Structure formats: C-alpha cells, structure tokens
Amino acid sequence: xxxxxxxxxxxxxxxxxxxxxxxxxxxxxxxxxxxxxxxxxxxxxxxxxxxxxxxxxxxxxxxxxxxxxxxxxxxxxxxxxxxxxxxxxxxxxxxxxxxxxxxxxxxxxxxxxxxxxxxx
Amino acid sequence: xxxxxxxxxxxxxxxxxxxxxxxxxxxxxxxxxxxxxxxxxxxxxxxxxxxxxxxxxxxxxxxxxxxxxxxxxxxxxxxxxxxxxxxxxxxxxxxxxxxxxxxxxxx
Numbered sequence: 494x495x496x497x498x499x500x501x502x503x504x505x506x507x508x509x510x511x512x513x514x515x516x517x518x519x520x521x522x523x524x525x526x527x528x529x530x531x532x533x534x535x536x537x538x539x540x541x542x543x544x545x546x547x548x549x550x551x552x553x554x555x556x557x558x559x560x561x562x563x564x565x566x567x568x569x570x571x572x573x574x575x576x577x578x579x580x581x582x583x584x585x586x587x588x589x590x591x592x593x594x595x596x597x598x599x600x601x602x603x604x605x606x607x608x609x610x611x612x613x
Numbered sequence: 614x615x616x617x618x619x620x621x622x623x624x625x626x627x628x629x630x631x632x633x634x635x636x637x638x639x640x641x642x643x644x645x646x647x648x649x650x651x652x653x654x655x656x657x658x659x660x661x662x663x664x665x666x667x668x669x670x671x672x673x674x675x676x677x678x679x680x681x682x683x684x685x686x687x688x689x690x691x692x693x694x695x696x697x698x699x700x701x702x703x704x705x706x707x708x709x710x711x712x713x714x715x716x717x718x719x720x
Contacts, residue, residue: 597704600649600702605656
C-alpha cells in the first residue's frame with residue numbers, strides 16, 4: 494500500500510524558513526517523479542513543485558520559484574521542501590504527492606498533508 | 614498559464630440524480646485533464662485520468678469525457694458518499710494548474 498506521510502509544518506513568522514519532509518513507503522520511490530501541492534484554507538489546490546526521479550530536474554510555478562526548493566533522498570525514500578522568505582500567502586496545507594510515473598502528469602497518490610501557518 | 618474554469622461552483626442535487634460537472638481550458642489541451650474528488654477534511658483522490666480513462670478502485674458511476682477545451686465529469690446516480698468537491702487538473706503544459714472546484718452538495 495502506498496503511503497506518504499508529511500511532517501514539519503507549524504507556525505512560522507513572515508520572512509523565516511521552514512523545511513517539510515515526506516516519508517514514502519509501499520512503492521519503489523526512486524522510480525517516480527514526486528511533488529508538493531498546497532491548499533490555502535478553504536481554497537483550491539495549487540501545484541508547488543515537482544522533482545525528477547534522480548533529483549536532477551526540478552520544476553516550480555512562478556509563485557514560489559526562487560524561494561522554495563524541492564529535493565529528495567532516494568536511499569531514505571524521502572521528499573523535502575525547503576521554504577524560504579515565507580509570506581502570509583504561503584499559509585496552506587502542504588500535500589506530498591506521487592506522480593503517476595516518471596513524468597509530470599497527474600497525482601496518483603496524496604499524503605494527509607501538513608499545515609503551515611505564516612503569521613507574526 | 615492554462616486557466617481551468619469549472620462550473621458550476623456549487624451543484625445541489627438529490628441522491629439518485631445523475632450530474633455533469635464542467636471544466637473548460639483557456640486553450641486546447643488535447644485530453645490532458647484529470648479529475649479529483651476531495652471530501653471534507655481529507656486529501657484529494659484521483660478519479661479519472663486523461664479525460665476519460667478509469668482508475669482502479671473508483672466506482673463505475675464516475676466517468677469523464679471531452680477533448681480540446683471542454684471536459685465533463687459525470688456521476689451516474691449520485692450516492693451520499695459522493696457529496697464533496699471535485700477538481701480538474703491539466704498536465705498539458707507547465708505550470709500544472711487546477712480548476713477552482715465544483716462543490717456537490719445535498720439538496
């Protein structure tokens with residue numbers, strides 16, 4: 494059974510940093526593109542980042558490019574999201590998600606999410 | 614960026630009715646559209662991939678159709694467990710984008 498378990502969320506002040514983690518199990522982690530998707534309170538879904546199987550390629554929307562960094566450790570079956578220069582508009586539940594295959598397509602599996610609140 | 618417009622924003626139906634939810638893309642995206650269901654306080658769940666391809670474990674009452682710019686998610690005879698929010702997502706080009714969602718509620 495595919496399992497994705499996020500951790501690292503919490504309350505952080507504007508301008509500060511936070512690093513999220515996602516522990517994956519139930520599949521061969523190194524074979525899949527992985528992603529982060531967020532959802533602001535009572536809002537819709539927003540794609541945040543995707544990383545290739547080896548970690549050599551990363552993809553971001555303009556809203557987080559230059560501030561967020563996605564990374565992975567295939568030996569540990571773990572995904573990370575380093576978030577710097579956080580803004581109030583980054584407040585959201587952050588989901589770890591697995592793409593269907595080794596490409597940026599749909600999100601086949603989702604974690605339960607971790608809440609990040611950016612506030613002074 | 615490709616904008617996905619979902620309509621209606623809210624749909625009120627009685628269990629047993631059949632419904633159609635719309636997702637319109639701002640430009641042609643072939644069949645690169647995928648549908649998700651998100652129940653209250655839960656993570657999204659994939660329902661349909663590539664506009665009309667079924668997903669293992671998803672009830673057969675869910676189906677999808679469309680290509681180009683207009684897409685439809687259909688639910689044949691809505692059941693109580695189907696009342697939730699539905700999102701479409703495109704993978705035709707970056708950035709990956711989602712529609713704003715359609716909330717299916719009990720009338």
